[in-house]
Amino acid sequence: MIALLVPAPETRSVRKATGRDVARLAGVSQSAVSLILNGEGLRHGLTPATHDRVQSAAATLGYVPNHAARSLRRQRTNVITFMTSELGNPYFAEVAAAAQRAAMARGYVIDIIAAGSEAAEIEALARLRGGGTSDGLVIHGGSARICQELRQLSDRGFGCVVVQDAGEDASLPCVRVDLQEGARIATQHLLSLGHRRVAHITDARLTGRPRNDRLAGYRQALTEAGVAFDDTLVKAGANTLAGGEAALRALLAQSGSPPTAVFVFNDQMAVGALHALRTLGLTVPDDMAVVGFDGIDLGAFTAPTLTTIDHPRHELGRRAAETLIDLLEGTPPAATCTLPVRLVVRRSCGAKT
C-alpha cells in the first residue's frame, strides 16, 4: 500500500537523525514533528493518529533535537551555568547538587564550570556573554577580578546570581549565609568557654566579604567580650587542608603567648589545623580549642570531631537556582536573602555536652 521504503541508502553512515528525517519517515512536515514533540500538537489540531506516527518515527530513529539549533531558534538554552573555583572542597559540591535538583525541577539543566584559574574564569564568563551557552549564571566563590566580567554580563541582561559573594560588588542578586554572625557565634562560643586568646585563621587568597565578614564577626565577638583584638592572632593560609595546617603552625611559631583557641575560615582548613596540632603533640581541645566553619560532613569524622558553624548548603543551592530562574522567567525578582547559620557543638571546642 504505502511506499514506506526508507530511501536512506545515501547517508548510510552514522549521521544523526534530524527532525527532517523523522518528518520523512512519518510522512508529515517538519513543523508537525516539532509541534508534536513539544506537546503543542493538540493545541494546533493535529490528529492523534498523526501524533502516533510522529512519535513512533521519532522513537525508531532515536531522535533527539539538536541542542544548538533549538537554542539558537528559541534564544534560550534551558541551561544554567554553575561556576565555582573550588570544586575540590566538598562544600561546593553540596551546594551545586542542591542547585542542580532545584533547577531540574523547573526544567533546567545545570552545567558546572570549574575553570581552574582566574584567567580561565574570565574567559569562561566572556564566552557566556556571547549567548547560546546558557541562560544564566550562578557563581560561587569567584575571585575578585571576576567582578568586572560579572558586571558586564549582568548589564547586558544575562541573569546572574551570586552565592555568598562576588568580590565587593553588592549590586547583584545574592543568596548568602550570615557570615559575620556565624563568625561572631563561633568566636563567642570559644570566649564563653573561657578562652581569652582566640586566634583566627583566614583565607590568604580572598579579599572580599567571605574574608572580611568573618573577620568582622570575629572582632565583634571579641569586642562584646571585652577582649582586645590582637592582629598577631590572625593568620592567613591557602584555602586547602595544607593551608590550614601551615597557618596553624605559623600561629604557634610566633613568640609571645600562644592562643588557646582558634576559629578557622572553613572546615577544610580546620581539618588541616587539627592535623597540625596533632603532629605538634598538642591535644584538642585541651591545648587548643578549634571551631570550623561550613558544616561539611567531614567535620563529624575528624579526631576530635569538629565543632563548626553549619551552613544551610542545600538551601543555599536551592535558593540560588530558584532566584536565578525566577529572574530569567520574569517572576518576582526574589530579593537577595541572607540565611541563618547554626552552631554545631562537637568535641574540638571542649564544650561539655
Added chain:
Amino acid sequence: MIALLVPAPETRSVRKATGRDVARLAGVSQSAVSLILNGEGLRHGLTPATHDRVQSAAATLGYVPNHAARSLRRQRTNVITFMTSELGNPYFAEVAAAAQRAAMARGYVIDIIAAGSEAAEIEALARLRGGGTSDGLVIHGGSARICQELRQLSDRGFGCVVVQDAGEDASLPCVRVDLQEGARIATQHLLSLGHRRVAHITDARLTGRPRNDRLAGYRQALTEAGVAFDDTLVKAGANTLAGGEAALRALLAQSGSPPTAVFVFNDQMAVGALHALRTLGLTVPDDMAVVGFDGIDLGAFTAPTLTTIDHPRHELGRRAAETLIDLLEGTPPAATCTLPVRLVVRRSCGAKT
C-alpha cells in the same frame, strides 16, 4: 480605569551585539567579520586596515560570537562533557580538574555534569545524543544502567571515553588504573605485616569493575599468601564517609573472630572506617590496621594518617581528555591504557617506616 499598565516596553535591555552589528559598524560584510575574528582574515587576503576596523568594532560592541549559532554551523561545539556521579568525593574533582587543564590546552572547554541520579544521568546522556551540546564525553563513575545509553551514544559516533569503568562494557576507549593490582598490593601489604584476618569493605552500589577488580585483587593476595577467603570478612557500604563507618561497624558486629586489618574501597570510606574504630575505642593500627584506596589529599590529614594506594589522578584526567580529543580529531585513537598505582605507607597500617 484604563489598562495603562502596559507590559514593560519590550525589555529593551541592550540586545546582544551580533556579527551583523559588528559588520555594520566596521562597514564590512558579516563574512569579513567572521573571517577576521577567526584568524582567517589574512589567508583570505583581507587588509590589515580592515582587520583593525573589524577588531575595534568588535571591541567597542563587546562582541562575542553566539555559541549556539557557531556550534550549529560548525557542527562542533568545542565543549567536552565530563560526567560523574560523585562530585562530592574530592577524588573526582581532582580528575576533572586535570581533564579540564588538558582540554583547555587543546582548545576545548569542559563542562561538568553531575546529574545526581541514575535517571537524570540517562536523561543527560540522551540529550547529548541529539548533538549540539558537546563534542564528546568523558565519563567517570557511571552506574550500571548507563551502559546502554553510553553504547547508543558511541554507536552513533559520539565520542566517549571512560575513566576507570563503564559497567561491564569493555568496548569503549578507557583510561584506568590497575585496580586489581592496587587491591592486591594493598592486601598483600597487610598480609606482609602479619595479618591473617584481613577484611575488605566494598561499595554497595557499584557492581562493575571498580568493585570486582578490587575484590579480585584482594582475593588474589589472599591466595598468594595461602590465606583462605572468608566472605564474612567482606562488607559493603554506601560510598560515603558514613557508609564506611557503617560497614566497619557491621564488620565488627558479627560473631566469630574479628579481622585485624581491613582494606577499604576508597579513602573516603576509609576515613569513615577510621572514625568508626575511634568511636568504638579501638586503636589504629594496633587493634585494626587500615589501608585505603585513591590517595586523596585528605588521607595525609587523618588520625592516624592513612596508608593508601595512590592513583595517578592527574594523569588519569589528562589522558582521558587527550584520548577523547584525539578520538574527536581523528588522530591515532590512543588505545585503552592502564596506569600503575603506588602504595603510600602512612600510619594506619602499622608498618614501621
Added chain:
DNA sequence: TCGCCCTTCTAAATCGTTTTAGGTGGCTTC
C-alpha cells in the same frame, strides 16, 4: 455554484554563524 468555516496540516522565515563560490575594479602584459 459559491462562499464560509472547520479541521488538519505545511511553507517559509528566522535564529547568528561559517564558509564557499564568486564579483569588482585596477594593474599588467602583449
Added chain:
DNA sequence: GAAGCCACCTAAAACGATTTAGAAGGGCGA
C-alpha cells in the same frame, strides 16, 4: 585595448530547529 590576473571583499547557502501565517480539503447552508 583586450585578456588575464590580482587583491580585496561580499552574497548566499548552509546548519537544524521553532513558529506564524496561511493552504488544502471537506462539509454545509443558501
